Amino acid sequence: MDLSISTFIENFNFLLFLLFVMIYSYQFVYMFVAFVAKRKLRKQARREVAPSKYAVIIAARNEELVIGQLIKSIKNQKYPEDMIDIFVIADNCTDQTARVAEQAGAIVRKRLNKKLVGKGYALDYMFKIIEKEYASEKYEGYFIFDADNLLNENYIAEMNKVFNRGYRVVTSYRNSKNFDQNWISAGYALWFLHEAEYLNLPRMTLGTSCAISGTGFLVHANLIRSNGGWIHHLLTEDIEFSVSQIIKGEKIGYCRNAIFYDEQPVTFEQSWNQRLRWAKGFYQVFGKYGKKLLGGIFKGKRIGFSCYDMAMTIMPAMLVSCMSITVNLAFYAAGFLGIFDGKEVIDTTTLALLKYISWFYGLLFVLGFITTLTEWKKIHCSAWKKVVYTSTFPLFMFTYIPIAIVALFKDVTWKPIVHTVVKSIDEVR
Template sequence: MSLIYKSENMVSINNHKYAVVIAARNESNVIGHLIESIKKQKYPSNLLDIFVVADNCTDNTQEVARKAGAVVFERFNKQRVGKGYALDYAFKIIKSKFNHYDGYFIFDADNLLDENYIAEMNKVFDNDYKIITSYRNSKNYDTNWISAGYSLWFLREARFLNNSRMILKTGCAVSGTGFLVHDDIIEKNNGWKHHLLTEDIEFSIDNAIQGELIGYCDKAKIYDEQPYDFEQSWNQRLRWAKGFYQVFANYGFDLIKGIFKNKSFCCYDMFMTVMPAMIISILSAVTNLIFLTYALVNIEVSPMIVQETTSAIIMSFANFYLVIFVLGLLTTISEWKQIRATAKKKILYTFTFPIFIFTYVPISIVALFKKIEWKPITHSVVKTIEEVR
């Protein structure tokens, strides 16, 4: 869809007043550059206020943020841990002690904004979208195959999923960071009420059920840091996998009701997004392995079963690799100019992309049985917006 059609060019009549809300935990290395990129926006500065929640920080994040020009709230709570609780804490204070805002931008401390980001988001906001997500790019695509795997996945999500949804006007999905929420939504929810391990997809699913279509702005570009250490990547994606299971368990039935009762394609789309299809694939692979093991034990009487089962397993892996490779290739070609890497690395990481996705298989299995708690991700890629662009 997005390869053929372009999303609507929107214009704004009004410049709205926004609060920028940033949840940060030990982010002194990067938060100053985010605030700097916000202050460089081509948007009236008197219509932007920046708030930072220094959440259980043990470094000088609060000092760096204040020095950069943000209003800082310090929060210390070791029981209610996670971004959702930090956001709710911030909204409660902002709503009670500060001026009225039309909407709230939500960023992570490692983000950097293109200078036109807020002006472009304002155009979509002024066209009656109450929740808007944006184009997500990477600060460190070229670090290694892990960071490139993340980056390609988010670029694919922006270009081929959310952009297509926006063209069809079926409702998009918020992914992690870089989105705008109308004050009406925050008021209705009495702050931020989503506290599962993946609060972003929970937020998207809840609004789909409520009939609130999420918009997308392809011209608003945000850059964030992707993990490049496998252990850190494992822990993060383990939380994501567990979070998807939580969302499916908590909202799956309501999504089904929305599909049939409200005839909502958005509910169908979100149901297919959170449905644990990986488990079905794993069960299929395990079934083939069981047959193969049986055949190997009884190879004298079942050589044909060995051959057929082995072929089935090999073909399953080959098909998986090919499908994911094509997705990565299409994304690389369509977003070639947006990817910050040499041509050699762009090509190389297209081939490693299926391997990155395949590592979700053991992660999905472990997430089924292991108790997962939110853990902070260390951000160490220190770049200005000028360096990234």
């Protein structure tokens, strides 16, 4: 084979790897900042602030098994009971979600709309009801949860402290109810722990904006009011909300002492469907906000770095991976078709890919290892499973590659995830 072809294949894969490392190098700085911040925060005294009045909103679709435990964990908060009202939207339910939620003490509204499907529409429906029927309550903020969540007893009190520091959006520490079920649920859980402590904590420490992640966040009532309700209806409404607020100059806060738990998928089919929606949603968000997001990078340090951070969050990893696989497969095809010296092309491409995969496995393993080590006491499962699932974490992350490729071409719709892990907060811990 022509030496230039061999050299091109090797250099191409090396340059892609180098590009990936360069655009994400700031996250290595994040990890160092997180280590320092963790030390300092251990020594800080807890402060008390006056309680604000909140509405808790839960969008639920066929969640009769789990929603009662969430409401119970909210009722058991170490926070004035008269300062919390719980609202549940039974969204297109065909089970007893509404009845279970009402019996548990929530204010329930049923929503039947087969055309406007998705969590964002359910949230908007409830916001409008609260504005119309409960305006006299004068809620200062809204907590957003999924029906499978559970809250530590100090969750709302801790979130209230950060909220009263002036943050109009606050996210929290996302833990898992079922880390120990298998490598898929553990893969999700480990990523969310990393996201909390090694992305949002350093963002908070450095004074840049954090990002919400699906559930477990608090939004100021004035922000919802000024937006005209919940106006984000792409497949990943959480990322869309974060990006839209950051572009406007909003700084999202993070409360690491507010811990909640949610249930992760355990079958690959469920995981594939969910992450396919996320990947497609990321593309949608970039398509809608990409121009403003990239333009925001040059608007000064106040929002510039936050825009860069979010741009890196929603696009490059998928595109770099897709590009690498596409080009290397093209070389494989060329080798098989005899366009070049087949054996040489296949051997060179295979070696380059093995190096590429090995490097990424190593990076992801280190990321998972550090997260497992520092969050060890907060991961509720046996020690041997923590060790094993740290090793399988890179494999879980690698499965995003085919998902990202399929999401580029497939029309994706929202599909419900069945929640069956029925545990109290005490059982989880």
